[in-house]
Amino acid sequence: LDVCRTYFAPAGLTxxxxxxxxxxTTDLAALEEALTSGPPVAAMLLGQPNALGLLEPxxxxxxxxxxxxxxxxxxxxxxxxxxxxxPAAYGADIAAGEGQPLGIALQYGGPSLGLLACTTALTRxxxxxxxxxxxxxxxxxAFVMTLRAREQxxxxxxxxxxxxxxxxxxxxxxxxxxxxxxxxxxRDVAALGAARARxxxxxxxxxxxxxxxxxxYLNEFAVRVPEAGRVHAALLDRGVLAxxxxxxxxxxxPELRDALLVCATELTRPADIDRFATGLAAVLGRTLxxxxx
Numbered sequence: 001l002d003v004c005r006t007y008f009a010p011a012g013l014t015x016x017x018x019x020x021x022x023x024x025t026t027d028l029a030a031l032e033e034a035l036t037s038g039p040p041v042a043a044m045l046l047g048q049p050n051a052l053g054l055l056e057p058x059x060x061x062x063x064x065x066x067x068x069x070x071x072x073x074x075x076x077x078x079x080x081x082x083x084x085x086x087p088a089a090y091g092a093d094i095a096a097g098e099g100q101p102l103g104i105a106l107q108y109g110g111p112s113l114g115l116l117a118c119t120t121a122l123t124r125x126x127x128x129x130x131x132x133x134x135x136x137x138x139x140x141x142a143f144v145m146t147l148r149a150r151e152q153x154x155x156x157x158x159x160x161x162x163x164x165x166x167x168x169x170x171x172x173x174x175x176x177x178x179x180x181x182x183x184x185x186x187r188d189v190a191a192l193g194a195a196r197a198r199x200x201x202x203x204x205x206x207x208x209x210x211x212x213x214x215x216x217y218l219n220e221f222a223v224r225v226p227e228a229g230r231v232h233a234a235l236l237d238r239g240v241l242a243x244x245x246x247x248x249x250x251x252x253x254p255e256l257r258d259a260l261l262v263c264a265t266e267l268t269r270p271a272d273i274d275r276f277a278t279g280l281a282a283v284l285g286r287t288l289x290x291x292x293x
Contacts, residue, residue, distance in 0.1 A: 024213030053220025103177025220263035
């Protein structure tokens with residue numbers, strides 16, 4: 001949020017946060033109020049899944065946003081798009097996301113891959129270059145520079161991009177990963193992660209850490225844990241990385257101060273879930289049913 005405010009300030013833009021409901025998803029009534037009262041709104045940005053792993057009512061939010069004359073920006077997790085509606089299905093004007101889940105190792109936090117797409121009407125306003133596919137004189141498939149936006153070497157004061165990064169290697173890795181999996185394979189990856197998350201939810205609930213929100217989720221969710229920061233540190237000592245202690249990011253939210261944000265992916269094994277739940281039960285002073293056996 002601080003980065004957004006830094007970028008917005010020179011342009012005279014402000015950032016307004018929309019509250020959430022008890023189920024953890026965006027309050028559409030509050031969104032409509034923000035869109036229709038006060039100064040004009042340039043865009044509405046909404047994550048799918050959101051920061052707490054919950055699935056948002058994207059179609060309804062997009063309709064409210066467009067009715068107010070603003071752009072709707074969807075921030076998506078790429079693997080989830082194998083099972084969730086794509087941004088175009090609910091009328092997003094811009095879609096952005098983090099490409100790291102597409103076969104790119106974590107590598108201590110980077111490098112990674114940014115994903116950006118938009119409607120045809122907005123293509124000339126995005127930075128960078130667009131490469132398109134065509135045929136050469138012999139009818140063979142070829143790739144060409146289709147559109148090059150203004151950059152710092154072309155009339156600097158009108159450039160759309162003044163900060164450049166080369167993510168080509170990560171983009172190639174993601175391309176190979178997607179080509180190897182294919183559409184059915186990617187759907188299997190997303191479905192397996194979702195199935196493992198349901199197993200994790202049940203195991204953590206039995207260990208004394210139930211889900212906080214009732215809203216639907218894909219493979220990430222928040223659980224209630226007393227003294228979450230202390231529990232997180234104790235589990236780390238046991239060799240278990242128990243997600244994120246949300247107190248650091250939501251210090252003023254009493255519901256999230258005692259919460260851990262956890263997730264499961266296609267790489268999560270049943271043994272990993274058992275180790276997490278058993279360690280959590282021990283730290284909380286509980287005994288899992290059947291653990292003695």
